[in-house]
Amino acid sequence: MSDLLAPIYAIEQDDAVAFWGFVGFMERMERNFLRDQSGMRLQLLTLDHLCRFLDPKLYDHLQKLDSTNFFFFFRMLLVWFKREFEFNDILRLWEGLWTDYYSANFHLFIPMAILEKHRDVIMEHLKGFDEVLKYVNELSGTIDLQSTIVRAEALYRRFQRMVEAIDKKGNFPKVPAVRQRLPQPPPAGPTPATGRASASASGRERTPQEGATSSEPVISPELRALLSREVPKLEKRESERQYTDPDVYAAHHKQFEAAGLPSDQAGWIERARQVAEIFAQDVAARDIGNAAPRAEISLLKSSGLLKVLGPKRYGGGGEAWDTAYKVIREVAKGDGSLGMLLGYHLLWSTTANVVGTEEQADSVQQAIVKNNYVSA
Template sequence: MEQMKDMLLTYNEYNSELGYVQGMSDLLAPIYAVEQDDAIAFWGFVGFMERMERNFLRDQSGMRNQLLTLDHLVQLMDPALYLHLQSADSTNFFFFFRMLLVWFKREFEWPDVLRLWEALWTDWLSSNFHLFIALAILEKHRDVIMGHLKHFDEVLKYVNELSNKIDLQSTLHRAHALFRRFQRTVEAIDKKQNFPTPTVRQRKPASKPSTPGNASGSASGHDRRNQKPTSANAPESPSEAVNQERVISPELRNLLSRKVDKLDKTEVKDHGGGIGS
């Protein structure tokens, strides 16, 4: 513990613009436990923090952006679950704050944390694959959430109590499947939006003999009410309406990238650096 404290104090001096923030010790501990060498562990931690700095900004803009992206992701992938979370006042996804902040360090058993981090560090599918891990956890428990949890505090309590009860293997498989489905969804929406909007030609009504009360020869109000809508103006099915409303936000599109976004140091100054624990 003393050696870890010294490394964190050293990092506080090394990255003085950010400083030390509560939660950094969770990121250092696995690295130090594996390396068992102060210098190697410190520089490994420095490299890890290059991608995790955004989580620890004073204004929490980095965390807010991830939670916003998760909001968009759930809304796209599971609209029914999203509507339920909305009714439970839980679409801020604050119940995932700790998980995302320290990369599920407190949610899995120790060996699983090491394996999960190794998988996430590969950036094989996405540099933000941890958001699909979060989505996989949510999807695993959607029936309980939708069937029994009606308020924010209930959702928060339930998710917090999942700590050390999550199976990593099935979660990774589910996250992988969700990512592939997300890819296909984005491709389908992009393809649909690239098609030109069909032009509907309005047919002129056939001329009819003038009748009393209908001097213009057009169909009477009674006749118009009894006309069946054509395929051009028929209302769409609910599923078609949902698909039309789907929009791939910049945050969602960024999930397809394997590039790790690193914090611009000028950004840290603008955001006011870190906060003490």
């Protein structure tokens, strides 16, 4: 996400303004970072439909190369082409996309413009998915923004006209079907002359279109959405958010609080091992449930592991990083995600020790250790 924040911060040069600008941007972009990747899959699926709709021959070629998953555009869509264009070009592109002048999903026409630009090379020289992936990745830093935007606008207008034409065609009354009599094999037994007469006099009727396949382009719901200027956003339903219940660890909370903080490295490692064993009991179920780990964070707090590096004068463990590394590793054996969370907490809680003054470091440590805050 730093790719999305960096241009905003570089322009604003103000923490508060940059923060709220980033919040607004993420309301649009958060679908790209969902755990199940449903937001990214939907955009790649829409790109699949769009390519098939606008350029069937290119689509057929990509299909032969097993490349219609369009994974070679994953990075571009994930961070809105941040790594494909120069800094000033990104500012211009993002400001244009934020207007939603044509469509809230106009950014999907940028990859289509890139495909059209390099269509001949792709169709004549690339023979597999790996080659397509390598070729598209190597375009980074070489794409001209102005011509790409012009091409994307032309593609959008052509797409719009095609949709309108198909919609208008569907509003005309259907042409009456012409009925045709088709000959059938003669029945057994009659003379050749009788058989011919019977064949011409009998038979079944069908229309010329019967059994034929339609070559008309299909306008899927995903393609329809490209005509909308409404920004797709995820619904926020705080009342439905799922959290693990801290009460499930009530007995362990009492046990750790009664025992107090360990006094040496061996004690801290043993405490981390006990916590890891507790986490390991239902780690798979919690991962599948995808609930926020409120209960597990409460256990990290009551176990004292958040304070392992804190100064003893404020109630911390006073241990060195050598001990902290071993504690993190031990917790990660039970639950890798919670081990990573503990590691980030210990890192950020001691950052002031490195980049701040003595007074700042002391103030931060006092606040974190005394209040048992999580700073991950």
